[in-house]
Every structure is written in structure tokens, then in C-alpha cells.
Amino acid sequence: MKNPKPTLLAFISAIVVAIVASLLTFIFSSEAKISILVFLTSIISGYFTFLYILQNFIYRKIKLVYKSIHQLKAGSDEISLKQKLSDDPLEMVNKEVLEWENEKLGEIEQLKKLEIYRKEFVANVTHELKTPLFSIQGYIHTLLDGALHDEEVNKMFLEKAARNVDRLTNLIADLEAITQLESGSYTLEKEVFDIHSLVKDVIESLEMKADKRRISLAFKKGCDKPFYVFGDKDKVRQVLINLIDNSIKYGKENGNTIISFYDMDENILTEITDDGNGIEEHHLNRLFERFYRADKSRSREIGGTGLGLSIVKHIIEAHDKTINVRSRVGVGTTFGFTLEKK
Numbered sequence: 637m638k639n640p641k642p643t644l645l646a647f648i649s650a651i652v653v654a655i656v657a658s659l660l661t662f663i664f665s666s667e668a669k670i671s672i673l674v675f676l677t678s679i680i681s682g683y684f685t686f687l688y689i690l691q692n693f694i695y696r697k698i699k700l701v702y703k704s705i706h707q708l709k710a711g712s713d714e715i716s717l718k719q720k721l722s723d724d725p726l727e728m729v730n731k732e733v734l735e736w737e738n739e740k741l742g743e744i745e746q747l748k749k750l751e752i753y754r755k756e757f758v759a760n761v762t763h764e765l766k767t768p769l770f771s772i773q774g775y776i777h778t779l780l781d782g783a784l785h786d787e788e789v790n791k792m793f794l795e796k797a798a799r800n801v802d803r804l805t806n807l808i809a810d811l812e813a814i815t816q817l818e819s820g821s822y823t824l825e826k827e828v829f830d831i832h833s834l835v836k837d838v839i840e841s842l843e844m845k846a847d848k849r850r851i852s853l854a855f856k857k858g859c860d861k862p863f864y865v866f867g868d869k870d871k872v873r874q875v876l877i878n879l880i881d882n883s884i885k886y887g888k889e890n891g892n893t894i895i896s897f898y899d900m901d902e903n904i905l906t907e908i909t910d911d912g913n914g915i916e917e918h919h920l921n922r923l924f925e926r927f928y929r930a931d932k933s934r935s936r937e938i939g940g941t942g943l944g945l946s947i948v949k950h951i952i953e954a955h956d957k958t959i960n961v962r963s964r965v966g967v968g969t970t971f972g973f974t975l976e977k978k
């Protein structure tokens with residue numbers, strides 16, 4: 637018997653019934669033997685009868701509770717419910733409540749993490765928005781306060797304001813991208829494409845920017861040929877733009893950015909290598925975090941938001957592939973990511 641309480645109750649009730657029955661027999665027949673016999677028979681039959689009635693009564697209640705729990709939880713179908721009701725109800729309720737408790741505790745934990753993430757995110761975004769906005773405000777007010785008549789100052793201030801507007805536009809675009817990627821509300825549109833030709837497109841679009849710093853963008857020897865991969869071409873384009881753009885921004889003037897492809901049987905490894913100042917080792921494992929910058933002042937000065945690499949990581953991980961970085965101060969930096977080979 638799994639439940640001791642109904643058993644005890646039934647036993648007490650049976651004793652009460654037996655005492656009453658034997659007292660009545662004793663009063664009417666005045667025979668001790670018959671009374672003892674009646675007493676024992678009453679205990680045994682009373683015990684089982686009460687046990688049966690009590691258990692049925694309690695179990696029916698538990699089944700009702702169990703059914704209500706199930707009805708509260710959406711999605712449980714009738715068949716599995718009927719099957720479960722024929723098992724031991726106490727064990728079922730206990731198991732169900734424990735499962736439910738674990739589920740809810742997990743959800744609470746998740747919500748706490750989300751709340752911390754939300755607070756950090758809002759604080760970072762506010763900070764990032766404030767800096768260019770205050771600059772634009774400053775330039776406009778200075779112009780309005782009289783500098784407007786000086787053509788030289790006029791042009792310089794408007795150029796600076798325009799640069800900050802660009803920075804805001806980039807920040808909004810990056811925020812949109814990261815919000816979409818982190819919410820998971822997108823699907824990868826995978827196709828087979830030649831990553832070498834995609835890199836060529838990206839190089840063309842960034843050529844002017846590279847020319848300004850006299851940085852050459854080129855393929856490694858033997859890599860100027862097609863390499864077919866399977867992935868979301870537009871998202872991979874975003875990855876390449878971020879990585880090649882970083883090599884131009886953080887590479888050294890008159891430097892070189894080399895793009896290499898490696899056939900790794902199941903994957904194609906793409907590497908972007910620059911010969912810039914490099915990144916100190918203690919920054920390397922934090923580089924892919926949102927808003928993290930290794931060289932804060934340089935990064936802000938050239939308008940980086942610190943979101944690029946976290947976007948890149950999201951995209952590559954959404955492909956179930958990996959991204960890594962290696963760097964040596966004074967020598968340069970290499971970012972590498974894999975994609976499925978086709």
C-alpha cells in the first residue's frame with residue numbers, strides 16, 4: 637500500500653465499527669466468544685471496506701487535481717491524459733508538479749538573465765547615441781551662435797556633424813541587425829555560392845576606403861579562384877564587410893590585407909589577415925562581446941560601434957560553424973571562419 641494515511645484511517649474506522657458491533661452482540665447475546673468472533677470479523681471486513689471507500693474518495697480528488705493541472709497546461713492531448721490517469725495518481729501528481737516546478741524555475745532564471753541583458757543593452761545604446769548626438773548639437777549651436785558667417789568654420793563643422801550623423805546611421809543599422817540576430821526571428825536563406833567572388837565584390841565596395849589609408853586588399857597566392865560554400869550569401873557578405881572593414885580601420889597605413897581560403901575537407905576556412913598593430917592577448921576572448929572595443933579611443937575616433945564582431949559571431953554560429961582570432965602586437969591580426977564546403 638503506497639499511501640499510509642488512508643490505511644491508518646481505515647484501520648481506526650474498522651476498530652470503531654468492530655467495537656460497536658461486538659458491544660451490540662454482547663448486550664443482546666451475552667456470549668463472549670461470539671462477541672470476539674464478531675469483533676475480529678468486523679475488524680477485517682471493516683478495514684478493507686473503509687480502505688476501499690477512502691482510497692477511492694481520495695484518489696478521485698487527486699485525479700481531479702491532476703486533470704486540472706493538465707487542463708491548465710496547454711497542449712496536452714486527451715489520449716495521453718487517459719493513459720496517465722490509469723497509473724498511480726499520487727506519483728503522477730508528484731512527478732508532474734516537480735516537472736512543472738523545474739520548468740518554471742528555468743523560465744525565471746531565463747527572465748532574470750534577460751533583464752540583466754536588457755539593462756546593459758539599454759545603458760550601452762544610450763551611451764553610444766549620446767556621444768554623436770551631443771557632438772552634432774554642439775556644432776549646430778556653435779554655427780547658430782555666429783560661426784555661420786565664417787565659411788571655413790562652416791564647412792568644417794558641417795563635415796564633422798555629417799560624420800556623426802553617419803555614425804548614428806551605422807549604429808542604428810548595427811542595432812537592427814543585432815536585435816534581429818539575437819531574437820532569432822530570422823531564417824538563413826542558404827544556397828551554394830562562390831565565396832571568392834563574394835570577397836571580390838566586398839573588396840570593390842571597400843576599395844575607396846582602403847585607398848584613403850593606402851592599404852592594399854588582395855588574395856593570398858593560389859587563392860584567386862572559386863571556392864564553393866553553402867550558406868546565407870547576404871549574411872556572409874555582412875561578415876566579410878565587417879572583417880575587411882576592420883582590417884582597413886585597424887590596419888596600419890600603407891599596409892596589406894590578405895584574404896586566404898583553405899580547403900579543410902568538409903569546410904572552407906576563410907582568413908582575413910592584416911599587418912596592423914595587433915590586439916593584446918587579454919582582449920582576444922572578449923572581442924566578440926557586444927560594444928567591446930580593444931582600443932577604445934581609436935575605435936570611437938573612427939566611428940566604430942563595437943557591434944561588428946558580435947554580429948559576425950552570431951551569423952557564423954547560426955551556420956553551426958566557428959570563428960576565431962589570433963593576433964600579435966606589432967605584427968598583425970587574423971580572423972578566420974569556416975563554412976560548409978560544396
Ligand SMILES: Nc1ncnc2c1ncn2[C@@H]1O[C@H](COP(=O)(O)OP(=O)(O)OP(=O)(O)O)[C@@H](O)[C@H]1O
Binds near residue numbers: 913915923932945
Ligand atoms: N583587425 C583588427 N586589428 C586590431 N583591432 C581590431 C581588429 N578588428 C577588431 N579590432 C578591435 O576589436 C574591436 C571590436 O571590433 P568590432 O568590429 O566589433 O567593432 P568596431 O569596428 O569598433 O565597430 P563596428 O564594426 O560596429 O563599426 C574594435 O573596436 C577594435 O578595437
Ligand SMILES: [Mg+2]
Binds near residue numbers: 878940
Ligand atoms: Mg567593425
